[in-house]
Amino acid sequence: MASLVGSRVERKEDKKLLTGRGRYTADVNFVHQTFAYFVRSPHARAQIKKVDTSKALKSPGVVSILTGADIVNDKIGGLIAGWRIKSEDGSDMKVPPHPPLASDTVNYVGDHVAVVIAETLDEARNAAELVKVDYKILKAVVSTKDAMSSDQIYKDIPKNMCFDWLLGDRAKVKEAFDKADKIIKIDLINNRLIPNAMEPRAANADYNPSTEEITLYTTSQNPHLARIIISAFNGVAPENKLRVIAPDVGGGFGSKIYPYAEEVVCSWAAKKIERPVKWVADRTESFLSDCHGRDHVTHAELAVKNDGTFLGFKNETIANLGAYASVFGTVTPTYLFGPCATGVYKMPAAYTNVKAIYTNTAPVDAYRGAGRPEATYTIETLVEKAARELGMDPAEIRMKNFPTQFPFQQTLVHSVDSGDYVTGLNKAMEVADYKGFEKRKRESASKGKLRGIGLCSYFEACGIAPSPVVMMLGCGIGLWESAEVRFNPTGNVTVFTGSHSHGQGHDTTFAQIAADQLGVPIENIEISHGDTDKGPFGYGTYGSRSLTVGGTAIVKACDKIIAKGKRVAAKMLEASVDDIEFSNGEFVVAKSNKKKTIGEVAFACYLPGTYGEVKSPLPEGDEPGLKETSFFDPVNFSFPAGSHICEVEVDPDTGETKLAKYTAVDDFGTIINPLVVEGQVHGGLAQGIGQALYENCHYDESGQLVTASYMDYTMPRADNFPEFTLGFTCTPATSNPLGTKGCGEAGAIAAPPAVMNAVMNAIGTEISMPATAEKVWKACNGNKKRNSEAA
Amino acid sequence: MWDGAEMSKISLEVNGKKFTKEVSDHTLLSVFLREILNLTGTHVGCDTSQCGACVVHVDGKSIKSCTAFAADLNGSKITTIEGIAQNGKMHPMQEAFKKLHGLQCGFCTPGMVMSAIDLLQNNKKPSDTEIRDWLEGNICRCTGYQNIVAAVKEAASKM
Numbered sequence: 001m002a003s004l005v006g007s008r009v010e011r012k013e014d015k016k017l018l019t020g021r022g023r024y025t026a027d028v029n030f031v032h033q034t035f036a037y038f039v040r041s042p043h044a045r046a047q048i049k050k051v052d053t054s055k056a057l058k059s060p061g062v063v064s065i066l067t068g069a070d071i072v073n074d075k076i077g078g079l080i081a082g083w084r085i086k087s088e089d090g091s092d093m094k095v096p097p098h099p100p101l102a103s104d105t106v107n108y109v110g111d112h113v114a115v116v117i118a119e120t121l122d123e124a125r126n127a128a129e130l131v132k133v134d135y136k137i138l139k140a141v142v143s144t145k146d147a148m149s150s151d152q153i154y155k156d157i158p159k160n161m162c163f164d165w166l167l168g169d170r171a172k173v174k175e176a177f178d179k180a181d182k183i184i185k186i187d188l189i190n191n192r193l194i195p196n197a198m199e200p201r202a203a204n205a206d207y208n209p210s211t212e213e214i215t216l217y218t219t220s221q222n223p224h225l226a227r228i229i230i231s232a233f234n235g236v237a238p239e240n241k242l243r244v245i246a247p248d249v250g251g252g253f254g255s256k257i258y259p260y261a262e263e264v265v266c267s268w269a270a271k272k273i274e275r276p277v278k279w280v281a282d283r284t285e286s287f288l289s290d291c292h293g294r295d296h297v298t299h300a301e302l303a304v305k306n307d308g309t310f311l312g313f314k315n316e317t318i319a320n321l322g323a324y325a326s327v328f329g330t331v332t333p334t335y336l337f338g339p340c341a342t343g344v345y346k347m348p349a350a351y352t353n354v355k356a357i358y359t360n361t362a363p364v365d366a367y368r369g370a371g372r373p374e375a376t377y378t379i380e381t382l383v384e385k386a387a388r389e390l391g392m393d394p395a396e397i398r399m400k401n402f403p404t405q406f407p408f409q410q411t412l413v414h415s416v417d418s419g420d421y422v423t424g425l426n427k428a429m430e431v432a433d434y435k436g437f438e439k440r441k442r443e444s445a446s447k448g449k450l451r452g453i454g455l456c457s458y459f460e461a462c463g464i465a466p467s468p469v470v471m472m473l474g475c476g477i478g479l480w481e482s483a484e485v486r487f488n489p490t491g492n493v494t495v496f497t498g499s500h501s502h503g504q505g506h507d508t509t510f511a512q513i514a515a516d517q518l519g520v521p522i523e524n525i526e527i528s529h530g531d532t533d534k535g536p537f538g539y540g541t542y543g544s545r546s547l548t549v550g551g552t553a554i555v556k557a558c559d560k561i562i563a564k565g566k567r568v569a570a571k572m573l574e575a576s577v578d579d580i581e582f583s584n585g586e587f588v589v590a591k592s593n594k595k596k597t598i599g600e601v602a603f604a605c606y607l608p609g610t611y612g613e614v615k616s617p618l619p620e621g622d623e624p625g626l627k628e629t630s631f632f633d634p635v636n637f638s639f640p641a642g643s644h645i646c647e648v649e650v651d652p653d654t655g656e657t658k659l660a661k662y663t664a665v666d667d668f669g670t671i672i673n674p675l676v677v678e679g680q681v682h683g684g685l686a687q688g689i690g691q692a693l694y695e696n697c698h699y700d701e702s703g704q705l706v707t708a709s710y711m712d713y714t715m716p717r718a719d720n721f722p723e724f725t726l727g728f729t730c731t732p733a734t735s736n737p738l739g740t741k742g743c744g745e746a747g748a749i750a751a752p753p754a755v756m757n758a759v760m761n762a763i764g765t766e767i768s769m770p771a772t773a774e775k776v777w778k779a780c781n782g783n784k785k786r787n788s789e790a791a
Numbered sequence: 792m793w794d795g796a797e798m799s800k801i802s803l804e805v806n807g808k809k810f811t812k813e814v815s816d817h818t819l820l821s822v823f824l825r826e827i828l829n830l831t832g833t834h835v836g837c838d839t840s841q842c843g844a845c846v847v848h849v850d851g852k853s854i855k856s857c858t859a860f861a862a863d864l865n866g867s868k869i870t871t872i873e874g875i876a877q878n879g880k881m882h883p884m885q886e887a888f889k890k891l892h893g894l895q896c897g898f899c900t901p902g903m904v905m906s907a908i909d910l911l912q913n914n915k916k917p918s919d920t921e922i923r924d925w926l927e928g929n930i931c932r933c934t935g936y937q938n939i940v941a942a943v944k945e946a947a948s949k950m
Contacts, residue, residue, distance in 0.1 A: 010889055017897030018885040018904065020832015020872035027831035198836045198844060198898040198932050250834075250898030251932050283837035503896030503933045675892045682935030683895060710841035710930070718923040718936040747935075 004512040004522060005738075008675040012522075013507040022248040025202040026280045028217045033204070033276035034063050036266055037124035039114040039131045040288065041106035044140035044360035044703020045153065048104055048133060051114060056130035061123030064273050065131065066265070067114040068103025076100060076268055077234045079261060081325035084474035085334050088166035088353070095162065096154040096358070098324040100234065100261040100268075106135070107153065107323035108362050109705055110288030112261045117269055117277055140360040140703035144320040145297045147357040153323075160358045162321055162330065167338040167412050168351025176312030176349040180303035184386040190374045191769045192295035192320070192697040193690075194713060195367045197502075199250020200281040201290060203263045205270035213241045216267050219256050220246040220530075221500050222540025225477070226259040227532045229327075234264045237271065246530040249502035253687070254366035255290045256502070257542045258327035262289075287708040292697055293367025295320035296333065296374050300341075302382045308390055308397040312349040313411075315341045315378060319356045322363035328542075329365045330356065335473055336371030336461075336543075339413035343379035344421055344459040344641060345401040350411045360703045366542060368687050368748040372460040377769075380456045380753035384760070394455045394757070395429060398643075402457075406731075414461055416639045418731040424665050425457055428643040431727045432663035437647070440660075450650040450780070451660065452762025456754035459641035462544035462742035465634040465735075480633035481545070482536040483553035485514065485561055487626035489606035491599030492524040495557075498538010499550035500529050503683075504744065505676040506546060512672055513551055513738070517558035519585020519598055536629055544742025547672065548638045552736045556630035564622065565601045572596055572604060572617045602626045638733045640741040642666035646754040650762045655777025657693055657759055659720075665727040666746050670739035677743050678726055684747020685724055690716040691748075692755035696770050714770075799862040805830070806874025814861045820854075821845045823861035824871060832872040832901050836930070843929030846902035847871045853909035855902075855928075872901035875908070883949040884908050884942070893942035895933035903929045907943045916947055 016022050053065040079098040086092060101112050114131050118124035141150040141160060148159040177183060197219075204217040214237050220226050223244040231239040249256065262279050270277045281289070296317050303312040319333030338352035387394040402421040409415050429435075437453050444451035464470060467478035482498035495514050501507060507527045515522040528534055538550070562582050569587030570577040579590045588595040596604075604617040605626040618624060647661040664681055671677050694714040698706045707713040732739025752769060759771045765779050802811040805828060812827055824830045824847070833856055836842035840858040847856045848870040875882040884904050887893065894900040903926065910917060910925045917925065922943045923936065931939065 011892065013897075014889040014894060015881070017894055017900055018872075018881060018888055019876055020830065020901055022832070022897050024831075024834070024898065026835075027825075196932055198842065198896065198930065199834070200836065248897065250836075251896040253932070283839065283842075505895070679892045679895055679934060679938060682937045683933045684935075686935030687932070709839050710837050711839050715841075715930050715932070717930065718926040718940065719920075721923075721936060723919070723940075724935065724937055 004515050005672050007512065007673065009508055009512055009522065009673055011505050011508045012511060013505070024199055024248045024250055025204060025217045025219050028204050028247065030204065030206050030276035033278050034117045034119060034273065035121040035124045036269065036277050036279040037116050037121065037128045038112055038262065039116065039128050039133065041109060041111040041113055043106060043135055043137050044109050044142065045138040046106050046135035047138065048102060048106060048113065049136055050134040052132040053114065055132065056116060056127040059123065059127035059130055061119040062116060062127045063119065064117045064269065065114060066101065066269055068099060068101040071099050071101045072103055074268065075235060076264065079324065080229060080233050080327060081330055082327040082476045083331035084476065085163045085165055085330045087163045093163040093330060094157045095325045096157060100264040108360050109703055110362060111323065115265050115269060117273065142359055142361060142699050142701060142703050144295055144318055144357065144359065147359050148355065153358055153360065157358065162325055162356040162358060165334050165354045166351060169349065170351055172349040173312045173314050173351050177303045180311050181306040182304050182389065184302045184304060184382060184389055186300050186382045186385055188298050188378065188381060189768050190294045190296040190298065190377055191691060193293045193367060193695050194287055194697050195253045195255035195290060195293055196715060197251030197253055197255055200283060200286045201256065201260065201262065202280040203266040204276060204278040205266040206276040207270040207274055209274050213243060214267050214271055215243045215245065216263060217245050217247060218263050219249050220244065221249065221252040221256045221502060221542055222258065223500065223530055223532050224498060224537050225540055226263060229259050230264055230267055236264060236268045243533045246500055252502050253368045254293065254370055254542055257366060257540065283710065284708050287713065288705055289362060291326050291363045291365035292322065293364065294374060295364050298378050300378050300382050302386055304386055304390065306390065308392050308400050310345055310347050310401045313342050313347050315352040317352065317354045319354050320359055320361065320364055321356050322359060322361045324363045326363040326365040328370070329363055331475065332366050332371045337375050339410065340372050340375035340460060341378055342411045343376065343383065344457050346403050347411045352412065361699055368684065369745040370543065372745065373688065373749045373752060376456065376458045376749050377753045380458065381756060384455070384757045395425060395434065398425060398455065398457050414637065414639065416459065417636060417734040419459065419639060419641050419667060420729060420731050421457060421641060424641060424667055424729050425643040427727055427729055428645050428663055428665040431665060431725060432645040432661065434645065444649050450652055450762040452648050452650065452758040452760065454646045454754045454757025454761055455643065456750045456757065457643045458750045459639055460745065460749050461637040461639055462745060463548035463634060463638040464543050464545065465549065465637060467633050477539065479539055480631050481550040481553045482538045482629065482631050483550065483557045484535050484627065484629045485554065485557040487561065487602035489603055491602050493518060493520050494526045494528055495554055496528045496535025497550050497554065498536060499546040500541045502541070504541065504546060504680070505673065509547065509672045509676055510551060510554055513554050514558060517555060518561065544744040547740050548733065548736050548742055549632060549634055551738055551740065552634065553630045553632035555737055556632050557628045560628035560630065561626060564626065565598055567619045567622060568601050568605055568617055569596045571619050634735050636735040638735060638741040640666060640668050640743060640746055642746060642750060644750040644754040646758040648755065648758040648762055650759065650776060652780040655773035655780060657771055657776055659689065659722050662722060663725045664747065664750065665729060667729045667731055668743040669730060669733040669741040671728065672740065680743045681726055681747050682724060684745055685751050686716050686721060688748040688751025689721065689755055691769055692752045693770050694720065801862055801865040803864055803866060804868045806870060816860065816862050818861045820856035820859040820861050820864060824856060830871050830873050834898055834901060836898065841930065842899065843906060844899050844902040846905040846929065848905060848909065853906050872905060884946040887942040887945035887949065891938050891942040891945055893934065893939045899929060899931045903931060903939060907946070910943065911947055911950055
């Protein structure tokens with residue numbers, strides 16, 4: 001049987017999704033279900049003086065209205081921060097309470113105040129308008145930069161600061177800076193984004209009074225995590241009485257990693273009223289209450305020698321956590337950000353200091369790339385500036401500082417097992433025709449256009465591991481992954497994975513792996529995920545972890561299947577176990593034609609006897625059945641890397657920036673399915689380019705979200721992009737047997753600096769993201785000149 | 792928000808089957824398809840007629856079903872994503888999306904496919920630019936559109 005690993009296998013999950021047979025949470029209905037509508041705060045910061053539901057309760061169709069007081073009475077716990085960060089002075093981070101329904105204060109527009117449950121959605125909405133909330137409006141804190149000097153939001157959290165964290169050595173950095181020929185400085189904003197998975201969040205909770213079990217359907221990247229949080233922290237039901245199902249999920253990008261208030265409330269309410277409770281966000285609710293991404297204000301400096309050698313790096317960042325510390329909100333701007341901020345370079349000394357602050361905005365959490373795009377944007381715009389100031393070619397300064405020996409001990413944390421950054425950048429330059437840029441620039445100039453080129457070389461750390469290390473750093477969970485490989489008696493296979501697919505193609509990629517390992521045709525392998533009642537506990541999908549961690553768990557479980565299969569085959573074939581060889585789905589006695597297929601062995605494991613005779617194929621000590629489980633905890637992160645080159649053409653008369661060319665050359669180690677991997681790169685690029693040129697979350701001074709619909713928040717459309725050119729290099733990872741590295745976030749990490757470096761190269765001045773036509777036009781035409789003309 | 796909706800009786804053909812149903816006058820076509828006919832392949836991704844996940848064909852032309860009242864479409868012939876495969880064989884557009892990985896999470900896909908089919912009805916051999924311009928009303932967050940454009944071209948060569 002030919003190997004499937006490395007093949008462009010068409011996706012197994014596509015047929016249902018293409019024919020309208022996908023089943024997303026909003027498609028799930030229960031008999032006798034009710035509909036929930038949330039009463040949300042219209043104010044960014046206010047005290048709740050009174051919630052009056054009397055009139056709303058009389059509205060037609062209303063079944064129940066629950067408020068913060070009911071949460072308190074029922075002792076429903078708050079939402080949690082999953083990663084405990086310590087400040088530089090050793091103190092613990094400061095976290096405000098985050099009840100699923102607020103009872104005394106609301107802290108962002110969209111914060112949850114009450115839920116109205118009615119027979120129909122229209123009735124729930126109508127009644128929600130009759131819930132009267134008496135607010136005392138307080139002054140909102142909105143600005144990331146000014147949060148520390150603004151009004152104090154929470155009584156016990158001075159300066160609105162969650163933590164003041166340091167990674168690195170300030171004294172060593174000072175020494176390095178003292179020796180430098182030149183210090184390159186940059187001030188930048190990593191603009192706030194709204195993830196915008198196309199499927200709005202939704203939940204449908206069904207309570208069975210007979211078994212006292214809740215079944216929660218939800219839009220989750222991580223149903224096991226949802227179950228443990230809703231059980232252990234919110235206290236809605238014990239884990240064994242709560243089943244969480246994430247069926248088809250329409251994208252996540254980080255925003256669906258953890259449970260939100262709505263899932264907690266729907267589960268709790270379903271149990272209270274003993275009826276199913278369904279909630280589906282409308283898009284504006286998603287804008288208001290999904291966790292947002294990025295939102296950093298950074299000052300960074302790079303110490304260099306005149307020949308371009310890097311000596312040291314410092315990074316002072318303020319990270320906006322929003323109103324509450326979300327599950328991965330505190331790790332995103334620290335351990336996912338700080339270590340990668342020195343980029344893909346040898347950097348003798350470095351530190352990253354992050355002050356994480358609260359504001360009266362939606363919580364900020366992991367969004368595609370989570371910390372690594374912010375890190376890469378910082379270093380890669382700084383390196384480009386260094387090249388400009390030293391008069392060096394941007395490729396040359398990068399090449400000069402790349403490590404060439406692996407494993408490479410990176411400055412702040414990581415031991416990077418493998419990579420070849422020189423080959424990657426050379427290949428990118430070749431594919432992008434870097435040398436031909438000046439000619440293309442002249443051609444653009446002849447049309448009155450400004451052409452610019454921008455580079456980005458990145459490495460990132462994904463598949464975060466191992467569990468003991470991350471828990472030592474404050475992580476509240478382990479980060480291993482599980483797999484159960486179950487041979488059915490008739491010889492086909494079900495593989496349960498603790499990760500979750502919501503677009504990544506696991507049904508196919510994981511089946512390719514299992515097919516190769518077991519020698520079973522891919523059509524006979526089913527990948528099952530997303531249901532806590534099937535398969536073992538797992539940690540879901542985010543941080544480009546599923547293949548390296550979850551895929552490896554499948555390999556390990558298959559190894560156990562084969563080991564047992566050898567013992568059984570040996571008995572069946574009356575041979576020694578040591579003489580049994582396994583390949584292409586067959587157990588063969590060495591140097592003979594005696595063999596059993598894996599299907600025959602599986603059948604024998606389930607029917608361990610022979611009619612009319614007392615003879616079992618099972619070796620002494622082996623139990624019947626053929627099912628194995630593996631929990632895989634990797635020894636290290638995986639470290640994908642690459643170089644991207646972007647060319648833009650700017651129209652100085654309109655400020656419009658057109659992407660002329662985009663070349664991405666990435667090293668993801670071994671690639672299982674190139675079709676899927678290319679798709680992941682394309683999607684990441686679109687989000688990264690979206691951040692650079694189009695997308696921006698904007699709150700006004702009072703904390704109102706101005707960009708709360710697709711009329712106001714610019715989502716990238718098909719006509720915003722050229723055809724991307726992709727290339728790959730390969731240095732297999734040594735931390736997992738497949739040799740794979742994560743590929744899901746690379747595009748979103750590399751694209752913002754590549755695009756912005758190109759825009760800045762074209763217009764010759766610094767500019768912040770997103771480089772909208774208005775900003776670029778002002779940069780091209782000069783604010784002062786226009787202002788004086790206007791005067 | 793208002794209540795006390797008027798009801799209308801409408802007859803229409805959906806995916807070749809005739810239906811007569813009572814609907815309130817404010818029932819959107821998307822709601823009618825999803826809630827009343829249980830055709831949940833048509834998705835709703837926004838409330839401002841921007842995302843295009845809900846595109847269906849009414850009398851052969853693509854429209855956003857979140858922006859049409861079912862009661863206004865009495866007598867129409869409607870085709871949804873569930874109705875374009877013939878005798879269990881996927882439509883060439885569906886086949887092309889599968890072959891070229893034109894979908895990831897699949898949420899925008901029904902609208903994208905229905906919109907793309909209408910493009911080819913109007914323009915048998917569209918250029919990349921024409922495809923990208925036409926699909927401007929369909930937002931995809933997963934694919935970066937590249938494989939969608941490739942799939943539409945592939946389908947054009949097969950249809």
